[in-house]
Amino acid sequence: xxxxxxxxxxxxxxxxxxxxxxxxxxxxxxxxxxxxxxxxxxxxxxxxxxxxxxxxxxxxxxxxxxxxxxxxxxxxxxxxxxxxxxxxxxxxxxxxxxxxxxxxxxxxxxxxxxxxxxxxxxxxxxxxxxxxxxxxxxxxxxxxxxxxxxxxxxxxxxxxxxxxxxxxxxxxxxxxxxxxxxxxxxxxxxxxxxxxxxxxxxxxxxxxxxxxxxxxxxxxxxxxxxxxxxxxxxxxxxxxxxxxxxxxxxxxxxxxxxxxxxxxxxxxxxxxxxxxxxxxxxxxxxxxxxxxxxxxxxxxxxxxxxxxxxxxxxxxxx
Numbered sequence: 001x002x003x004x005x006x007x008x009x010x011x012x013x014x015x016x017x018x019x020x021x022x023x024x025x026x027x028x029x030x031x032x033x034x035x036x037x038x039x040x041x042x043x044x045x046x047x048x049x050x051x052x053x054x055x056x057x058x059x060x061x062x063x064x065x066x067x068x069x070x071x072x073x074x075x076x077x078x079x080x081x082x083x084x085x086x087x088x089x090x091x092x093x094x095x096x097x098x099x100x101x102x103x104x105x106x107x108x109x110x111x112x113x114x115x116x117x118x119x120x121x122x123x124x125x126x127x128x129x130x131x132x133x134x135x136x137x138x139x140x141x142x143x144x145x146x147x148x149x150x151x152x153x154x155x156x157x158x159x160x161x162x163x164x165x166x167x168x169x170x171x172x173x174x175x176x177x178x179x180x181x182x183x184x185x186x187x188x189x190x191x192x193x194x195x196x197x198x199x200x201x202x203x204x205x206x207x208x209x210x211x212x213x214x215x216x217x218x219x220x221x222x223x224x225x226x227x228x229x230x231x232x233x234x235x236x237x238x239x240x241x242x243x244x245x246x247x248x249x250x251x252x253x254x255x256x257x258x259x260x261x262x263x264x265x266x267x268x269x270x271x272x273x274x275x276x277x278x279x280x281x282x283x284x285x286x287x288x289x290x291x292x293x294x295x296x297x298x299x300x301x302x303x304x305x306x307x308x309x310x311x312x313x314x315x316x317x318x
Contacts, residue, residue: 017080020100024076024084024092031100032080033073037065040304041105044072045097046079047115047141047282048228050179050220051188051207053079057114059289068304073100075117077219085166085215088222090230094120101131108133108246110304112296114285115141116223119230122240132246134303136296138285139253140267141260142237144226148259158225165221175217178224181208194255194281194288234263244272249299251292253280274299 020031034054042064044057054072061070074081076096077088086092097120101109111132113121118140124131141148146158165171177183185204189196211220222228231237241248250273252264260282268275276295280288 020104022076022096022099024086024096027084027086029076029082029084029096031074031076031082031096033071033100036061036070036072037068039068040110041069041071042110042112043101044070045111045113045117045121046073046075047117048075048078048093048219048223049115049192049282050224051184051192051210052115053210055079056283056286057112060112060285060293063289063293064300067301071104075219077215077222079210083213083215083218085218088219088228090120090228093228094123094230097121098124098127098131105131110134110136110300112136112138112285113140114138115282116144116228116230118142119237119240122237123230125240125245130246134300135246135248136300137248137250138292139256139260139280139282140250140264141282142229142231142263143259144229145224147226147229148257159227162221162225162227165217165225171217171221175221179208179211179220181205184208184211191257191281192283194253194279194284198287237263238266238270241267241270241273244270247274247303248272249274249276249296251275251284251295252277253282253284254278255281257281 015034018033018035020033022029022031044061046052046054046056054074057072061072064070075093077083108129108131111121115138118137119142121132121135121137125135146161165174181204184207185199188199188204188207193199250264250268252261252268252275254277256264267273278284278288278291278295285292
């Protein structure tokens with residue numbers, strides 16, 4: 001089928017949010033996602049930070065949707081997906097992602113993942129059959145904020161902090177202190193955005209709104225304390241790329257935090273991993289969507305031009 005060269009993108013107020021019904025430990029959970037454009041499918045996965053939602057991928061998604069069908073997904077516990085008061089752990093997110101992909105697509109697809117989502121994507125590369133045909137990683141990380149700042153040897157203490165955040169009263173207080181507009185602006189300037197001029201009052205306000213709402217502290221607290229780290233060591237993370245099992249393109253932000261940048265550069269030297277560099281830090285896909293799109297488009301067009309016609313999502317009527 002010939003792909004459409006242009007696709008009508010709905011205005012912000014007309015977004016068609018869809019729900020994927022999932023179950024975890026026999027509990028029903030609603031996962032929010034959107035579909036933009038038409039053509040061969042691409043799945044976009046946001047990072048797992050306190051201020052992350054599928055909206056951070058929207059600027060890039062709207063460009064990709066001019067030629068492809070783009071899926072924007074909110075992780076369980078984040079964005080507009082349900083936020084149950086359960087124990088958030090890698091197994092939960094891993095199974096959610098695997099179930100969504102298996103029930104939505106009938107062939108391996110292109111996936112683009114930001115930050116912490118990279119580890120979950122790369123782990124599924126080892127599945128047989130793998131759900132991915134091509135992987136794009138934006139400023140990939142695998143270690144949460146506290147382990148990154150204080151070292152992996154203190155994970156027992158991080159677990160205690162995680163427990164406090166989950167508690168009814170003290171947890172709300174701790175979460176509230178770490179999601180004030182002042183703190184969020186500091187965090188965004190420190191390692192999320194590269195250009196302070198982009199951290200406007202409106203941007204801070206919109207990110208602050210992301211942190212509001214019942215149940216927001218559960219998944220966020222797990223991420224911050226390292227409880228959602230998809231792996232526990234650099235060795236395991238690096239093993240996903242040796243040998244490389246599917247084509248991988250890595251976009252490295254020139255202003256990424258030093259530790260994350262260092263590990264990305266190690267991966268960049270492995271055979272089989274294609275690399276492009278872009279201005280930006282951990283949210284380069286949002287802050288520099290135009291540049292990122294320009295960098296990855298030639299690779300994407302070349303790769304997808306070779307894909308067979310059977311490579312289509314299940315819910316499209318061809």
